[in-house]
Amino acid sequence: MRIFDPHIHMTSRTTDDYQAMHAAGIRAVVEPSFWLGQPRTSPASFFDYFDSLLGWEPFRAAQYGIAHHCTLALNPKEANDPRCVPVLDALPRYLVKDNVVAVGEIGYDSMTPAEDTALAAQLQLAADHQLPALVHTPHRDKLAGLRRTIDVVRESALAPEHVLLDHLNETTVKEAKDAGCWLGFSIYPDTKMDEDRMVAILQAHGTEKVLVNSAADWGKSDPLKTRRTADAMLAAGFTADDVDQVLWRNPVAFYGRSGRLQLDVPAPEALHEGNSILRGGE
Numbered sequence: 333m334r335i336f337d338p339h340i341h342m343t344s345r346t347t348d349d350y351q352a353m354h355a356a357g358i359r360a361v362v363e364p365s366f367w368l369g370q371p372r373t374s375p376a377s378f379f380d381y382f383d384s385l386l387g388w389e390p391f392r393a394a395q396y397g398i399a400h401h402c403t404l405a406l407n408p409k410e411a412n413d414p415r416c417v418p419v420l421d422a423l424p425r426y427l428v429k430d431n432v433v434a435v436g437e438i439g440y441d442s443m444t445p446a447e448d449t450a451l452a453a454q455l456q457l458a459a460d461h462q463l464p465a466l467v468h469t470p471h472r473d474k475l476a477g478l479r480r481t482i483d484v485v486r487e488s489a490l491a492p493e494h495v496l497l498d499h500l501n502e503t504t505v506k507e508a509k510d511a512g513c514w515l516g517f518s519i520y521p522d523t524k525m526d527e528d529r530m531v532a533i534l535q536a537h538g539t540e541k542v543l544v545n546s547a548a549d550w551g552k553s554d555p556l557k558t559r560r561t562a563d564a565m566l567a568a569g570f571t572a573d574d575v576d577q578v579l580w581r582n583p584v585a586f587y588g589r590s591g592r593l594q595l596d597v598p599a600p601e602a603l604h605e606g607n608s609i610l611r612g613g614e
């Protein structure tokens with residue numbers, strides 16, 4: 333089984349996670365830039381983070397046989413902080429980099445006017461750079477948030493088939509599908525969406541344009557939720573080809589729109605800017 337996790341924050345995870353992910357069949361990941369928990373205080377903090385997503389993290393993933401790409405953006409939450417917003421001016425010079433396969437994650441957190449502005453500006457950046465967009469939908473007030481997101485997408489220069497609407501659930505899947513967007517589902521422990529509910533959604537809505545991710549980060553999350561969903565699909569009677577479509581071919585097709593996906597994992601390099609993941613004596 334080959335698995336592509338299209339939304340996971342590996343910066344927050346350990347080398348043990350990389351090892352377990354590879355053993356579970358995960359061969360490719362996309363890491364969207366997002367909020368760090370601790371609020372950032374300046375654009376410079378984003379630049380070091382973006383450089384890490386473009387350099388150190390692919391280096392680390394390659395040590396475990398996993399291809400790593402990223403999506404870059406000002407995240408919805410920090411779009412509300414005037415100290416962070418100037419990062420938008422610097423994004424164009426990052427979006428031309430080889431490993432960037434989308435603009436993201438963008439979208440709504442609390443649905444404020446500042447979030448409106450940042451979302452519209454970044455959909456335009458995606459269109460300008462011929463990149464798809466990864467759009468986070470809010471965890472509170474989900475259906476209203478989804479509708480407002482779809483309205484902004486419709487007003488943008490980016491066609492819906494270049495947009496992945498993420499963190500969907502039973503209440504939002506139908507309208508997202510009718511809008512012509514790609515459909516992302518984040519499978520979490522305990523809360524929000526779990527693998528059995530995901531299987532029921534696949535039974536009701538089919539496997540076309542559906543992507544499943546772990547959205548694992550520094551919070552309570554599980555980087556193996558993609559594999560657990562694949563196993564739940566097989567147990568429910570889906571074929572190995574259905575699993576391959578959802579867990580591999582769909583994310584390849586979506587991020588492949590960037591023209592930048594490199595799924596052959598590069599031979600691991602010993603050092604990145606003089607640093608390794610090893611400790612003395614190894």
Ligand SMILES: [Zn+2]
Pocket residue numbers: 339341364366437547
């Ligand atoms: Zn995320």
